[in-house]
Amino acid sequence: MNFLTLRIRLPLFSEALTCKCIGKQFSTCGVLGSGENKDYVINPDFVNRNPRNLEQMALARKRQGWKFQSPTREYYNKLVFDKTSKHTSGKVVHWTGNTVVSASTKEWAIRRHLYSVKDVSAAQNIGSILAQRCLEAGVSCVFLGEKENFTSEAGMSFLKAVEEGCISLQEPDVVEAEYKPGIDYGGPKRLGGEDKDTPMKDDYQF
Amino acid sequence: MSQAMKRLKSVLQNVITVDRQQVRTKMYWPRKIEPEEEKTHAQRIAEMKQTDPELDKLINIGFPVTKFDRTERKKMKHELKESIAEKEKELERAARTRTLNVPLEEVKKIYTQEMQRFHWKSLAEHYGIYRDLFDNAMFYQCVNMDIYYDFDEEYVSKVYIGNRLKPSEVKSKPYVEYTADPDTWWTIAMTAPDSHLQDNNMEYLHWLIGNIPGNDLDKGEELCNYLPPFPVRGTGYHRYVFVLYKQNRKIDFSKDKRPENCTSLQDRSFSTLEFYRSLQDDLTPASVNLFQSDWDESVRDTFWNILDMKEPRFEFKHPPPYHPLQKWYPHRQPFNLYLDRYRDIKDLNEEVLKDRLKDLKPFEPPPQQKYPVLNMIRYKQISGVQPTWRRPKLRHKYLKEMHWNDSEDKII
Numbered sequence: 221m222n223f224l225t226l227r228i229r230l231p232l233f234s235e236a237l238t239c240k241c242i243g244k245q246f247s248t249c250g251v252l253g254s255g256e257n258k259d260y261v262i263n264p265d266f267v268n269r270n271p272r273n274l275e276q277m278a279l280a281r282k283r284q285g286w287k288f289q290s291p292t293r294e295y296y297n298k299l300v301f302d303k304t305s306k307h308t309s310g311k312v313v314h315w316t317g318n319t320v321v322s323a324s325t326k327e328w329a330i331r332r333h334l335y336s337v338k339d340v341s342a343a344q345n346i347g348s349i350l351a352q353r354c355l356e357a358g359v360s361c362v363f364l365g366e367k368e369n370f371t372s373e374a375g376m377s378f379l380k381a382v383e384e385g386c387i388s389l390q391e392p393d394v395v396e397a398e399y400k401p402g403i404d405y406g407g408p409k410r411l412g413g414e415d416k417d418t419p420m421k422d423d424y425q426f
Numbered sequence: 427m428s429q430a431m432k433r434l435k436s437v438l439q440n441v442i443t444v445d446r447q448q449v450r451t452k453m454y455w456p457r458k459i460e461p462e463e464e465k466t467h468a469q470r471i472a473e474m475k476q477t478d479p480e481l482d483k484l485i486n487i488g489f490p491v492t493k494f495d496r497t498e499r500k501k502m503k504h505e506l507k508e509s510i511a512e513k514e515k516e517l518e519r520a521a522r523t524r525t526l527n528v529p530l531e532e533v534k535k536i537y538t539q540e541m542q543r544f545h546w547k548s549l550a551e552h553y554g555i556y557r558d559l560f561d562n563a564m565f566y567q568c569v570n571m572d573i574y575y576d577f578d579e580e581y582v583s584k585v586y587i588g589n590r591l592k593p594s595e596v597k598s599k600p601y602v603e604y605t606a607d608p609d610t611w612w613t614i615a616m617t618a619p620d621s622h623l624q625d626n627n628m629e630y631l632h633w634l635i636g637n638i639p640g641n642d643l644d645k646g647e648e649l650c651n652y653l654p655p656f657p658v659r660g661t662g663y664h665r666y667v668f669v670l671y672k673q674n675r676k677i678d679f680s681k682d683k684r685p686e687n688c689t690s691l692q693d694r695s696f697s698t699l700e701f702y703r704s705l706q707d708d709l710t711p712a713s714v715n716l717f718q719s720d721w722d723e724s725v726r727d728t729f730w731n732i733l734d735m736k737e738p739r740f741e742f743k744h745p746p747p748y749h750p751l752q753k754w755y756p757h758r759q760p761f762n763l764y765l766d767r768y769r770d771i772k773d774l775n776e777e778v779l780k781d782r783l784k785d786l787k788p789f790e791p792p793p794q795q796k797y798p799v800l801n802m803i804r805y806k807q808i809s810g811v812q813p814t815w816r817r818p819k820l821r822h823k824y825l826k827e828m829h830w831n832d833s834e835d836k837i838i
Contacts, residue, residue, distance in 0.1 A: 255734030256690035260623070266661055266740050267626040269619060270718070271554040272588075273662040279742060285467075316471070320552060322545070328499065329536035332506055333528040335514075335521040342521075345528040352530060357549050358588030358718055377524070397744035400829055401763070402771035404746075412750035 272358070278392040283315055295363035295391055301343070301370060301378050308342045310350045310378060312362055321357050323350040343374035344381045351385020361388035484556070488565025488711050489672075494540055543567045549587045550714055555667060558619045559629075559698040560711075571670050571713045572603040585668065585717045594724040596666075596717075599633075599652045604670065604713070608640035611673035613709065617698055618655060620664040623691065623738065631696035632666065636679045650684040653694065656728045659721040660740040669698065670713040677708050689733055760815055774829050781823070801825060 274280035275296045285293035297320060298313045309324035323330065323346050325337040330349060334342050354360070362382075364370070370379050383389060403409055457464070465473070510517065520526035543566045550556060556564045573585040575596050583595050602614060616633035632653045638646035657664040682701060684693050702709060729737040752768050766774065786792075795801075805824040809817045822828045 256692070257733050257735040260691055260735060262623045262738050263625070265626075266623070266658065268661050268664065269554070269558055269626065270663055270665050272552070272718075273620075273664075276718075277662045277742075283467075314552070317468075318548065318552060320549065327537065327541055328502075329533045329540065330528060332502075332536075333533065335510075335517040335526060339521055341524055341526040344524065345526070349528065349530065349533060353545075356586035356589055358590055360590070397747060399747070401766040402769055402774040402829060403749060403767075404771045408746050410746050410748045412748070 276358075278395050280394070282394055291366050295365075297359055297362045297391070298365045299362040299382065299389070300365055301375055303338065303343065303372075303374055305338065307337055308346055308374070310343075310346050310382075312350070312354060312359055313365075320359060321350060321353045323353060340374045340377050344377040347378040347381025348385050351382045351387045354387050355385070359387070361391050363391045364389050482562070484562060484564045486565060487560065487563045487706075489568045491543065491566050491568070538570045542570070546587050546714075550716075553588055553665060553716065555665075555714060555716065559617070559667065559669070560702065561699050565711045565714075567713045569604050569606070569670060569672075569712045571668070571715055573600050573668055573715055575600045585715045587714075587716055588665075589717055590663070591717045591719055592724075593655050593657065593719050593722040593728070596719070597654045597724060602641075602643055602668075604641050606641045608642075610640060611676055612638040612641070612646075612712075613671040613673060613677075614638065614643070614646075614668065615671070615698070615701070616652075616666060616668050617696055618664055618666050619698075620661075621655070621657065622695070623658070625695075629696045629698060630691070631684070631694045634682065634684075636682075637673070637676055647679065649679050649682055650694070651687055653689070653732070654724075654728050655719050656725050656733070657719050657721050658738055658740060659725065660742065661721075662742075663718040663720045665716050665718055667714060667716040669711055671702075671709040672712045674708045674710075677705060691733065760818060762815055763818060771829075778830060 280296070282295060283293040293315070296315055298315070300311050300313055302309050302311070307325045309322065309326070311322035311324075312320045314320050325331055325334065325342055325346065330345065331337065334345065336342060354362070364379075369375055379389070403411070455461070517526065546567050547564065551564070556562055574582040575585075575591070576598065577583045577595060582601075583591055585591070585600070606612060613636045614633070615631070615635075617629040617631055619629045621630050622628045630653075631650050632655065634648075634650040635643060635646040636649050655664070655666050681704070688694060702711070726737050729735055749767065756764050801824040805820055809820055812820060823830050
């Protein structure tokens with residue numbers, strides 16, 4: 221009855237992975253310098269500490285969820301539109317659950333220019349303000365979440381305003397390593413059933 | 427008839443009793459936990475994120491947050507109601523015809539005074555600024571700082587919190603604006619926490635001005651001149667962080683002073699945490715802005731002409747692939763490809779090398795393939811003769827796929 225077998229053991233947090241570039245591929249070009257940096261030794265292991273770097277390069281793994289799970293979890297940043305009977309708001313949610321950017325008619329700065337807080341023009345204006353804030357926060361593409369929220373007239377005008385604000389509504393696919401046969405038994409490797417008792421590592425880059 | 431009925435009845439009874447005599451054991455779950463008791467993904471993440479409420483508490487090292495006045499807000503709301511009543515018809519018409527466009531600049535003006543500091547604090551946390559620069563001590567933005575670079579005669583490129591700028595846009599010094607009394611003293615620092623080429627936990631100092639009276643940067647003491655950002659090729663997006671500090675008094679910065687026109691990367695190594703710790707009685711962080719930047723052709727120019735050194739280049743290395751346990755009888759797998767998967771990579775490389783050496787003529791220049799597509803035709807001619815299991819291998823060989831691909835050996 222072993223139907224629950226973990227196929228791939230991966231860390232839950234992709235933030236633990238930083239961009240690591242290893243010495244084999246390290247190279248320099250240019251004429252020999254004569255200044256102060258002539259003898260500056262460069263470390264062949266470069267680690268980029270920026271926690272958002274791999275997501276922007278589309279190298280970070282996306283959370284996959286279960287096969288028939290809805291809504292899908294396969295995104296970095298998700299666009300959410302929320303219209304209640306009292307207010308209209310839009311936000312961009314990171315896969316960890318943090319709200320990255322948000323705009324709402326609850327804010328006095330927006331409310332004072334509107335006629336109503338729950339009509340179509342309010343949704344449209346929230347969309348354009350959200351797009352502006354996204355660009356300021358470095359979010360240029362988002363994943364469309366539950367699509368049934370965007371079928372109403374307000375939702376559609378919200379989406380249109382976000383798109384006009386230069387935000388792409390499609391996230392890039394994850395860049396995966398090319399498959400090659402053969403295992404380097406002398407170097408770093410991940411083999412099934414070999415180290416079952418040793419604790420799982422967060423970072424599989426060596 | 428009755429006998430036949432009786433026999434049928436007994437048979438049926440037997441069937442029923444046999445059916446009842448099934449062996450039933452308790453449900454067995456491989457993890458010994460029932461699915462209802464199993465933790466969800468969200469619960470597991472929350473458990474991993476759980477921190478000590480006392481030890482891991484974010485300490486506010488900045489100024490206290492001033493809340494907006496509620497009585498004033500009530501007054502403004504009242505005024506708004508009156509003003510809306512005056513132009514209600516106009517607003518309604520605009521809203522119904524979808525021509526009501528909120529003035530974005532005016533929204534921004536009030537937003538910067540009210541909500542921006544809370545949003546930007548969470549964004550700075552999102553970009554790991556407090557983690558990497560201040561060792562998990564946080565502060566709110568209590569002074570709104572405007573930083574912009576000249577783009578062309580008409581436009582400027584502004585620095586917000588995490589927006590992306592190209593290195594060619596940020597080659598010259600930026601303009602910095604904020605509101606401050608002329609009696610107060612300020613310090614501004616620009617650092618790169620991701621760019622260090624030796625120790626990845628250190629930063630490079632790009633710009634440092636101390637003892638600024640009010641908001642006049644020209645009168646301040648330039649401790650380190652401006653160096654344009656140089657995000658190294660192949661390493662992705664780097665953060666460039668501006669931090670504005672308020673001083674209690676005029677400070678003697680002789681320790682942190684760099685020589686004039688400093689281009690030495692050794693001298694520019696910097697740690698915000700050490701800098702802040704040594705002066706924490708007199709310095710209070712008041713504002714943070716950052717932009718992200720990735721490689722551009724102008725970086726090469728910076729390396730060659732300003733830093734006077736060779737330009738390094740990196741490549742991302744994927745983590746090693748996972749291979750499940752090898753099976754004796756793999757289902758629906760071509761056996762030769764399946765066995766290749768678990769072979770030592772040295773054996774495979776040897777095979778490729780031997781194959782290459784067959785055609786190699788040492789006293790003649792290597793043949794240049796004018797029409798590489800011909801390989802495909804040759805493969806098709808040969809594969810028709812070959813058994814089916816050998817065809818994929820031939821295909822890989824002639825089209826230079828998988829381990830037959832030799833393009834990785836060369837670095838341009």
